Amino acid sequence: MSLIEPMTFMNRRNLIRAAALAALPLSAQTQTTAAAPQIVASFSILADMVREIAPAALLVTSLVGPDADAHVFEPTPAHGKRLAQAGLVVVNGLGFEGWIDRLVKVSGYAGPVIVSSRGITPRDAGKSHGHRGADPHAWQDLALARRYVANLRDGMAERWPQHQAEVKQRSAAYLERMAGLDRQVRALLEAIPRAQRRVIASHDAFGYYGAAYGVDFLAPQGWNTHSEPSAAAVARLIRQIKQDGVRALFVENISDPRLIQRIAQEAGARVGGTLYSDALSAAGGPADTYLKLFEHNTRTLVAGLTA
Amino acid sequence: MTAAAHAVRLHDVTVAYRGHPAVHHLSGAFVAGAMTAVVGPNGAGKSSLLGALGGALRGFEGRIEHDSTLRIAYLPQASSLDRSFPVRVFEAVAMGLWARIGHFGALRRVDRTCVERALAAVGLSGFGQRLLGELSAGQAQRVLFARVLVQDAELILLDEPFNAIDARTTADLLSLLHRWKNEARTVIAVLHDLDQVRANFEHTLLLAREPVAWGPTAQVLDAAHLFKARQMAEAWDDAAARCERAA
Amino acid sequence: MSSVLQAVVGPFVEFPFMRRALVATWALSLGSAPIGCLLVLRRMSLVGDAMAHAVLPGAAAGFLLAGLSLPAMSLGGFVAALAVALAAGFVTRNTPQREDASFAAFYLIALALGVLLVSLRGSQMDLMHMLFGSVLAVDDAALLQIAVVASVTLWTLALIYRPLVLESFDPGFLRSVGGRGAAVHIALLVLLVANLVSAFQALGTLMAVGLMMLPATAARFWVAGLPAMAAVAVAIGVASGTLGLLLSYHAELPSGPCIVLVCGAAYVLSVLFGARDGVLLRQLRKPVHLTR
Numbered sequence: 079m080s081l082i083e084p085m086t087f088m089n090r091r092n093l094i095r096a097a098a099l100a101a102l103p104l105s106a107q108t109q110t111t112a113a114a115p116q117i118v119a120s121f122s123i124l125a126d127m128v129r130e131i132a133p134a135a136l137l138v139t140s141l142v143g144p145d146a147d148a149h150v151f152e153p154t155p156a157h158g159k160r161l162a163q164a165g166l167v168v169v170n171g172l173g174f175e176g177w178i179d180r181l182v183k184v185s186g187y188a189g190p191v192i193v194s195s196r197g198i199t200p201r202d203a204g205k206s207h208g209h210r211g212a213d214p215h216a217w218q219d220l221a222l223a224r225r226y227v228a229n230l231r232d233g234m235a236e237r238w239p240q241h242q243a244e245v246k247q248r249s250a251a252y253l254e255r256m257a258g259l260d261r262q263v264r265a266l267l268e269a270i271p272r273a274q275r276r277v278i279a280s281h282d283a284f285g286y287y288g289a290a291y292g293v294d295f296l297a298p299q300g301w302n303t304h305s306e307p308s309a310a311a312v313a314r315l316i317r318q319i320k321q322d323g324v325r326a327l328f329v330e331n332i333s334d335p336r337l338i339q340r341i342a343q344e345a346g347a348r349v350g351g352t353l354y355s356d357a358l359s360a361a362g363g364p365a366d367t368y369l370k371l372f373e374h375n376t377r378t379l380v381a382g383l384t385a
Numbered sequence: 386m387t388a389a390a391h392a393v394r395l396h397d398v399t400v401a402y403r404g405h406p407a408v409h410h411l412s413g414a415f416v417a418g419a420m421t422a423v424v425g426p427n428g429a430g431k432s433s434l435l436g437a438l439g440g441a442l443r444g445f446e447g448r449i450e451h452d453s454t455l456r457i458a459y460l461p462q463a464s465s466l467d468r469s470f471p472v473r474v475f476e477a478v479a480m481g482l483w484a485r486i487g488h489f490g491a492l493r494r495v496d497r498t499c500v501e502r503a504l505a506a507v508g509l510s511g512f513g514q515r516l517l518g519e520l521s522a523g524q525a526q527r528v529l530f531a532r533v534l535v536q537d538a539e540l541i542l543l544d545e546p547f548n549a550i551d552a553r554t555t556a557d558l559l560s561l562l563h564r565w566k567n568e569a570r571t572v573i574a575v576l577h578d579l580d581q582v583r584a585n586f587e588h589t590l591l592l593a594r595e596p597v598a599w600g601p602t603a604q605v606l607d608a609a610h611l612f613k614a615r616q617m618a619e620a621w622d623d624a625a626a627r628c629e630r631a632a
Numbered sequence: 633m634s635s636v637l638q639a640v641v642g643p644f645v646e647f648p649f650m651r652r653a654l655v656a657t658w659a660l661s662l663g664s665a666p667i668g669c670l671l672v673l674r675r676m677s678l679v680g681d682a683m684a685h686a687v688l689p690g691a692a693a694g695f696l697l698a699g700l701s702l703p704a705m706s707l708g709g710f711v712a713a714l715a716v717a718l719a720a721g722f723v724t725r726n727t728p729q730r731e732d733a734s735f736a737a738f739y740l741i742a743l744a745l746g747v748l749l750v751s752l753r754g755s756q757m758d759l760m761h762m763l764f765g766s767v768l769a770v771d772d773a774a775l776l777q778i779a780v781v782a783s784v785t786l787w788t789l790a791l792i793y794r795p796l797v798l799e800s801f802d803p804g805f806l807r808s809v810g811g812r813g814a815a816v817h818i819a820l821l822v823l824l825v826a827n828l829v830s831a832f833q834a835l836g837t838l839m840a841v842g843l844m845m846l847p848a849t850a851a852r853f854w855v856a857g858l859p860a861m862a863a864v865a866v867a868i869g870v871a872s873g874t875l876g877l878l879l880s881y882h883a884e885l886p887s888g889p890c891i892v893l894v895c896g897a898a899y900v901l902s903v904l905f906g907a908r909d910g911v912l913l914r915q916l917r918k919p920v921h922l923t924r
Contacts, residue, residue, distance in 0.1 A: 340768065
């Protein structure tokens with residue numbers, strides 16, 4: 079191979095070889111699978127909901143797994159492949175998955191996409207979170223979660239009419255359980271005077287929960303787990319905790335716990351355990367399904383506030 | 386000549402670099418109290434030899450024999466120094482006292498005087514606080530000579546000490562060499578200027594990887610020897626045969 | 633006048649976390665500024681950033697073995713960084729390759745290994761985010777660690793000052809007088825890793841490397857000679873830390889980047905107006921020369 083004559087390398091034969099190599103991935107994508115249809119949800123909480131109401135014959139997977147942060151999720155080619163082979167794709171919407179549109183386009187998936195939060199009027203996120211505009215964490219309100227279930231049920235029924243009856247029946251059962259949980263949550267929280275229901279969580283994802291169940295959530299950082307706080311914000315929070323008598327601080331599984339410890343120590347509050355906001359815990363953990371997650375969060379909150 | 390008249394003896398010394406010999410089976414002796422020049426074409430192994438003698442190069446075959454109490458001063462080639470590293474003239478010269486103060490010892494008043502005197506001897510009085518990197522090449526070389534002075538060594542090794550130095554400095558430093566000779570110190574210097582060698586050094590080692598000639602300068606630097614030395618190729622020969630010479 | 637005083641001193645008086653952050657940046661400056669000067673002088677200025685990535689395989693190994701245990705991950709990170717530094721040092725001493733190339737080679741190997749190890753576990757938790765702290769969250773243990781490392785650094789540098797200078801300036805001469813060039817070189821690398829890794833953990837990579845390198849690069853425009861340079865670098869670091877924290881407090885800016893940007897401003901000012909080779913100063917000075 080001579081450096082002076084590049085064209086000797088770039089001769090016809092090699093160019094054809096290179097083109098053939100480049101075409102390989104394209105040919106792989108046109109293969110159709112004969113395996114069972116798959117539902118791919120964008121993250122673990124959604125996947126669990128889908129699993130509860132989807133027909134037993136269908137396989138449900140999630141792109142962002144348990145204990146993982148959807149904000150910093152980096153899709154790999156394996157994810158693209160899974161999407162390409164999916165029968166149905168479910169996303170949260172409201173800007174939660176900034177990466178999903180591009181991934182769907184790149185994977186070549188051309189089927190229906192259910193936006194679980196369709197029809198929900200979102201809360202305003204305010205300027206403290208990385209998301210601009212709408213707060214996407216609507217699943218933190220069981221009433222809104224009912225809307226999720228309805229959207230999922232209708233979407234699945236339309237996609238697989240043969241399973242319509244099963245989907246409807248499972249959704250109804252799930253909604254029952256949700257209603258029961260909602261009553262339980264309200265009962266637990268009503269035991270605490272409203273003025274004392276004031277907590278700090280290191281992730282500002284509980285806006286909907288706070289609004290629905292009457293709990294004030296204050297946060298030192300925005301929603302984006304990468305934004306660094308200013309000294310002024312930390313100072314303000316410490317002052318606020320002291321002035322308002324906030325008694326509990328909650329460390330989430332995807333933020334800097336050391337900052338919370340520091341603030342708690344200085345303000346004389348207690349650090350009260352883990353709240354799960356954007357992801358289920360690993361299997362076997364305290365919040366490995368959506369309903370368990372909700373119950374765990376509530377009990378943890380109550381424990382922090384009553385002791 | 387008795388053994389005591391030799392400062393350093395070499396027994397079949399070979400200094401290799403990546404399998405190629407820089408110095409090839411060198412045996413002989415340097416006369417004590419005399420000035421010996423080491424000359425030869427580029428790549429002849431002169432720097433490697435000096436490095437081995439001075440203790441800067443450790444991996445060589447053969448034996449270098451000298452009195453164990455012999456104090457040795459080694460001045461490396463100017464190009465191997467990093468003059469951009471900020472060192473003050475005084476500090477640089479004081480490094481010569483290493484034998485006494487080592488890694489951590491403090492400088493006494495008498496040490497400071499010694500450094501000042503050395504600076505004066507090289508014509509750099511008052512330069513103590515200047516940065517070495519800000520001096521001219523000639524001034525920097527004077528500083529390094531001052532360091533050698535401070536080392537108060539019996540064997541002085543100089544690797545190309547007058548490279549790219551102005552004539553005035555060269556003359557001044559040469560007179561230092563003569564002063565050392567008068568003080569019965571042994572001086573071995575790698576040099577390129579053969580006229581300079583003929584004028585100042587009574588002994589010469591003409592090296593072209595192997596010793597071409599070693600002895601009184603007039604005899605060594607004759608046309609035949611110089612021609613033979615020039616014949617030596619400068620580059621390594623990867624296709625050369627293995628050296629079978631026994632130790 | 634007293635309102636200015638209140639603005640400057642008030643935040644530190646009122647909040648323990650501000651005092652801690654201040655002490656942390658001062659201690660960090662004290663320990664790493666001299667190291668930074670040495671890195672600059674030995675042309676190893678990008679090593680700090682390289683080390684920030686070199687900790688990954690060790691932290692990942694710690695994570696694989698012991699889960700989300702901060703001590704395990706920190707220890708692992710330290711070991712990995714040390715391994716990279718020592719390997720690079722070995723190559724530099726025993727081959728013609730210089731330090732910038734050998735460091736680049738080994739840190740890239742370490743980084744790739746780390747990414748591989750992290751992907752094995754399957755969890756996409758941001759390990760590095762866990763490992764690197766923030767100056768506002770410094771607790772007693774972290775503060776103690778930084779203080780100890782700073783003290784050890786200063787003592788060690790004072791001790792090995794002479795052979796270190798000689799090793800940087802004339803290694804051939806050092807070898808000839810029997811000095812322990814290799815030992816000194818290794819000591820420097822160990823100090824480097826200790827400073828960086830303890831600072832990463834307490835204050836995050838940006839602040840650790842920023843406070844180590846920026847004041848050192850700026851100091852060169854004011855003084856020459858290692859002790860003076862180190863002193864000026866420490867002063868710049870201390871001033872920048874203080875000013876940066878105050879800025880973060882009063883102007884609502886994130887603390888780490890703020891402090892490092894103040895250091896950066898100090899650097900730019902030094903380049904322009906530094907008494908020694910400052911660019912604008914040279915232009916502004918009248919072109920007179922002396923007769924001799």
